Amino acid sequence: MFRCILCFLLIAIDQIVKFATVLNLPLVSMRTGYPYGGIGVFQNVMGVEFSLVHATNTGAAWSMFQDYPSILLFARIVLISLLVIYLFFAYRDKIPLPWVLILSGAISNVIDHFLYGHVIDMFHFILWGYDYPVFNVADSLIVIGAFILIFSNTFSAREHAEQRKN
Template identity: 40%
Template sequence: MANKRTFSSSRAGLLPWLGIATIIILLDQITKITAVRVMAYGESVYVTSFFNFVHVYNKGAAFSFLADHSGWQRYFFTALGLGASAFIIYLLKRHAGQRLFCWALALILGGAIGNVIDRLLYGHVIDFLDFHVGGWHWPAFNIADSAIFIGAALFIYDELRRVKRS
């Protein structure tokens, strides 16, 4: 009976974090679909002096890393995203009570799966957020990338707090 209860409480502890990841995935996919339907590929829409909406594709990873290769990177980054997602789910199960740590992991999970969906469906990731200053543009990104970045920042912050307490 103890094993059944442990599994049940482990799953219950995991569900909120999977819910957060699911919300990120949905927001990411809805915004990407909207960007594709509203703008032509390569189009840029001025919003402010430091921000545009754009419609671009990234066949590589962050900052278009490996984007100019022959196509193998699609499968590599898909496998990497799926492997990372499986490991994150394992960590969420084991540490479901550590709120900040799990927030970080849930955001990273949602972002990773959001970009994996793009790679599987289209062979590239759809990016549409373009921040710039004085003619210098950061690489375009999307909601999934934002969630991964925020999750990584929370993860670092949580680890620094943990080290400081020790």
Template identity: 35%
Template structure:
């Protein structure tokens, strides 16, 4: 985890990081609204030889984990997303001066809230990005999922860089 900053290191404050998270949420929701207006459920549009746009609903977590359960997972994953968002905001306040660490957290925060909005409104997450090789398809994902993955990669890079010093 990132090292502790003193109060004077947090000059920029938390607002820029919350702004980045808000941009991710906005992009995520705009793309999801657009895809649901342009596509019917299950409809697919080939973009390249390895990428489609497709409208699918994920009632579970990553890779549709627990998607076939009776509906309790909607509330469970929503609660986890809210708890994660609260913890990330705490970390952003505590480490606001650490740029790479906070970039990672802001991306993860925006992605988590983007997916929580879907779960709260619809009971599932809207996914529409379909990457594949031949007949093997990666599970469909969205902008929020992408932000979470990039944030996680930045977090790992930041930790490896910090440990290497």
């Protein structure tokens, strides 16, 4: 039950941040000079810049498949549905936290397509000269969940290998 509440809370946080972005920041049309049409948070802190902007994305990460938004939306819904079914049968009562993070982010980005027709992004970093693609809270949840899964599986595999040796 706690995991479901957490999932809804994370989706709500992401949607509130996106709604505030739409209401308060003009849509970025051209990125010239810091803060790139948004609100500057910090500039050149050890080579890193960060600003809040209002950008849209009809594709997936790095705007991949942006020419196929309907197919991408359908694929996202199918993948989310399959993941929910798998997790329900695999874990029943207690879905692991990384999967809650991934599902929350994926569901929230799909909600954007129905509310706005595209995903709302707002976090813009420039890392040592590299203009990192603008992203949102949902994207962060997906990446954090994936990293936790990767690291937990890596350490779990190592522990099993060490136990077999002993």
